[in-house]
Amino acid sequence: MEQTERSTAEKVAAFIKRRFAMIDEINRKYATPQIKMTRNVKTALLLLRVYLLLLVLLLAYKFFTMLK
Amino acid sequence: MERLSFSSSIFYKYRRVVKAFKLYLVLAGPGIIVMLADNDAGGITTYAATGAKYGYNLIWFLLLLLPVAYFVQEMTVRLGTVTKRGHAEAIFHGFGSFWGWFSLLDLLLVNWLTLVTEFIGMTAALHIFGVPPFVTVIVVCIVMAAMILQGRYWTWEKIAFLFCALNVIYIPAAFLVHPSVSSILEQGIVPNIPGGFNADFFFFLMANIGTTIAPWMVFFQQSAVVDKGMKEKDIPWGRLDTFIGSFFTVLVAVFVVIVTGTVLHGMDIESAAQAAQVLMSTNQFLGTLLAIGLFNAGFLGAICISLASSWAFGEVFGWAHSLNNRIKEAPWFYAIYFFTLVTAGLVVLIPGAPLVLITLFVQVIAVTLLPAALVFLILLLNNEETMGKYKNTPLQNAITWAIVGVIIILSTLYAVSTLFPGLFK
Numbered sequence: 001m002e003q004t005e006r007s008t009a010e011k012v013a014a015f016i017k018r019r020f021a022m023i024d025e026i027n028r029k030y031a032t033p034q035i036k037m038t039r040n041v042k043t044a045l046l047l048l049r050v051y052l053l054l055l056v057l058l059l060a061y062k063f064f065t066m067l068k
Numbered sequence: 069m070e071r072l073s074f075s076s077s078i079f080y081k082y083r084r085v086v087k088a089f090k091l092y093l094v095l096a097g098p099g100i101i102v103m104l105a106d107n108d109a110g111g112i113t114t115y116a117a118t119g120a121k122y123g124y125n126l127i128w129f130l131l132l133l134l135p136v137a138y139f140v141q142e143m144t145v146r147l148g149t150v151t152k153r154g155h156a157e158a159i160f161h162g163f164g165s166f167w168g169w170f171s172l173l174d175l176l177l178v179n180w181l182t183l184v185t186e187f188i189g190m191t192a193a194l195h196i197f198g199v200p201p202f203v204t205v206i207v208v209c210i211v212m213a214a215m216i217l218q219g220r221y222w223t224w225e226k227i228a229f230l231f232c233a234l235n236v237i238y239i240p241a242a243f244l245v246h247p248s249v250s251s252i253l254e255q256g257i258v259p260n261i262p263g264g265f266n267a268d269f270f271f272f273l274m275a276n277i278g279t280t281i282a283p284w285m286v287f288f289q290q291s292a293v294v295d296k297g298m299k300e301k302d303i304p305w306g307r308l309d310t311f312i313g314s315f316f317t318v319l320v321a322v323f324v325v326i327v328t329g330t331v332l333h334g335m336d337i338e339s340a341a342q343a344a345q346v347l348m349s350t351n352q353f354l355g356t357l358l359a360i361g362l363f364n365a366g367f368l369g370a371i372c373i374s375l376a377s378s379w380a381f382g383e384v385f386g387w388a389h390s391l392n393n394r395i396k397e398a399p400w401f402y403a404i405y406f407f408t409l410v411t412a413g414l415v416v417l418i419p420g421a422p423l424v425l426i427t428l429f430v431q432v433i434a435v436t437l438l439p440a441a442l443v444f445l446i447l448l449l450n451n452e453e454t455m456g457k458y459k460n461t462p463l464q465n466a467i468t469w470a471i472v473g474v475i476i477i478l479s480t481l482y483a484v485s486t487l488f489p490g491l492f493k
Contacts, residue, residue: 026165026384033164035451044443045163055436055480062487 097225098292099145099306101372102285103137103313104232107320108369109189110182110430111279112362113340115321118272119328120337124247127256129273130321133280136471138314140281140442141289143449143468145306146458148293151448155290156380159444162451167440172384174437176408179284179377181430183412186373188423189366191416192341196348196359205413212371212409216402221295221391231368236316237361238323244354245330252326274482280317281475283437284376286445291379295390300458327358340365370409378405428486435483439476446472 035041107115118126144155151158156175160168190208191201215227261269289310298306328343331350337343340362348355375391378401382389388398395402415421446468449460460468 022385026160026168030160030165030168033162035162035447036453040450041447044447045167048440048443051439051476051480052436055483058484058487059432 097229097296097309098289099141099309099311099313100316101225101228101232101313101368102141102289102292103310103317104235104320105288105368105372106137106280106282106285106317107235107324107365108182108373109186109193109340109362109366110369110427111321112324112365113189113338114275114279115324116328116332116340116343116358117337118276119325119330120332120335120343121268121272122262123329123333124252124256124326125260125262126272126276127252127322127325128259129276130318130325131257133277133321134314134318135467136277136475137280137317138311139464139468139471140445140475141285141310141314142307143445143460144286144290145293145298145310146303146455147445147448148290149298149300149303149306150456150458151454152294153290154294154379154383155287155441155445157383158290158448159441160384162448163444167444168384171437171440171444172380174433174440175283175287175380176377178430178433178437179373180408180412181426181433182282182284183370183373183408184415184423185427185430186366186370187413187416188427189340190363190370192339193344193359193363193366196341196344196355202417205417208367208370209409209413211367212374213406215371216375216391216405217395219392219394224391225296228368228371231364231371232316234364235320235361235368236323237357237364238320238327241354241357241361242323242326242330244351244357245327247326247330256322271482271485274478274485276321277475277478278431278434278482281438281442281479283434283441284373286441287380288372288376291376291383295379295392303458327354370412374405374409377408378402431479431486432483435476435479438479439472442472442475 115130147158148154151161153161156168156172159171187205187208191204194204195201215224218224263269293306328337331347331354332343335346337346340358344355344358344362346355347358379389381387381404382398382401385400387400389401390398393401415426416423446460446465449455449468450465452459
């Protein structure tokens with residue numbers, strides 16, 4: 001019984017490990033952006049970051065005002 | 069002799085047209101399906117409410133959405149056929165893993181929430197006929213499973229076409245209410261602002277543009293183009309397919325507005341199911357058509373949205389991710405498909421689940437992904453190394469940046485107005 005439980009736990013651990021390994025592999029594969037980083041591209045990405053940050057702040061503000 | 073050559077030239081022209089039409093039928097699919105699926109439960113609700121509130125007065129605005137939808141979705145055809153990558157994979161490849169993970173996980177969340185809203189629409193539509201929600205959810209899951217488990221992209225596409233054909237049910241419905249054609253032309257075609265430019269009017273403009281382009285559409289069409297195996301020489305057909313799809317999506321929207329603008333003008337309608345229910349009491353046949361249309365709209369949206377997520381994950385993780393694969397060959401692809409489908413269906417069945425909140429939340433979460441997906445799309449279309457002669461021309465850039473700018477501003481304001489309802493009033 002104990003052996004079965006251990007083997008199940010090991011299987012789950014191995015499964016999770018494999019998933020993380022897969023994510024690591026994807027991160028390595030796409031570590032360098034392949035698009036040419038022209039000034040336009042850099043500006044667009046910067047504006048996107050600012051836009052998303054503002055949106056997150058807005059959502060956080062809404063969340064906290066709802067809690068109050 | 070001359071007569072013979074004249075008749076033979078007509079014959080050859082006829083044969084060329086027939087051959088071209090047959091070729092189009094082979095290549096048609098992603099554009100029409102994605103565009104008609106865009107008229108999903110949320111879309112139909114928005115159009116129904118627009119017609120009820122403003123009558124025919126906003127038809128001109130819906131007509132403007134045709135080029136908007138076409139220019140955005142046409143880019144996915146070119147990007148997919150040239151790079152042979154779905155949009156998720158293209159983002160990872162082009163912009164690295166940070167933007168890749170952001171887009172992929174955000175897409176999963178947005179798609180799942182949208183899928184919940186499709187189930188809300190479908191269960192509400194069939195509830196009008198007395199079908200309990202759990203029966204609707206089970207039947208929908210079984211039919212959708214049967215559609216993808218037959219193991220062929222082509223078969224899935226042809227079945228999806230049948231549901232697309234049902235999406236135009238609103239056109240005969242509009243003829244049943246005998247609208248005044250002169251009133252439609254007078255009030256609907258010339259741009260006008262009924263009651264002045266106030267907060268309500270602005271909200272409806274935002275809602276209508278918000279339903280025209282959803283993040284899942286960009287991901288879905290690009291992946292479908294790749295899965296279908298379209299080549300660069302097929303791009304003109306892909307464009308035609310997208311244009312026909314854009315035409316029909318706007319046509320259906322206009323006819324929904326005509327139906328509710330004729331019989332429900334002046335009423336505050338909160339959902340298409342409510343519109344169908346109200347119509348049931350006055351014209352049962354029309355109410356039935358509207359309810360069937362709403363169910364079909366939700367179903368069409370659901371089959372595309374769940375596939376968009378599965379394709380995206382398959383592309384990035386390198387799993388087999390084609391509808392041409394059997395379940396044993398692509399277990400993760402089908403696992404994600406069923407996981408998103410079944411969990412979204414179950415949420416609708418939870419007693420007291422915050423369904424209204426989810427419906428509102430979709431708009432907010434969608435704007436965290438939509439600008440990124442659209443900006444990446446244009447940037448990738450300008451990458452000469454990968455796109456070659458298919459990269460955006462300066463004119464295409466001017467048009468698409470303008471369209472994307474307007475979409476981002478209006479959809480963001482729509483989301484903000486959802487978060488803070490009193491802000492624009």
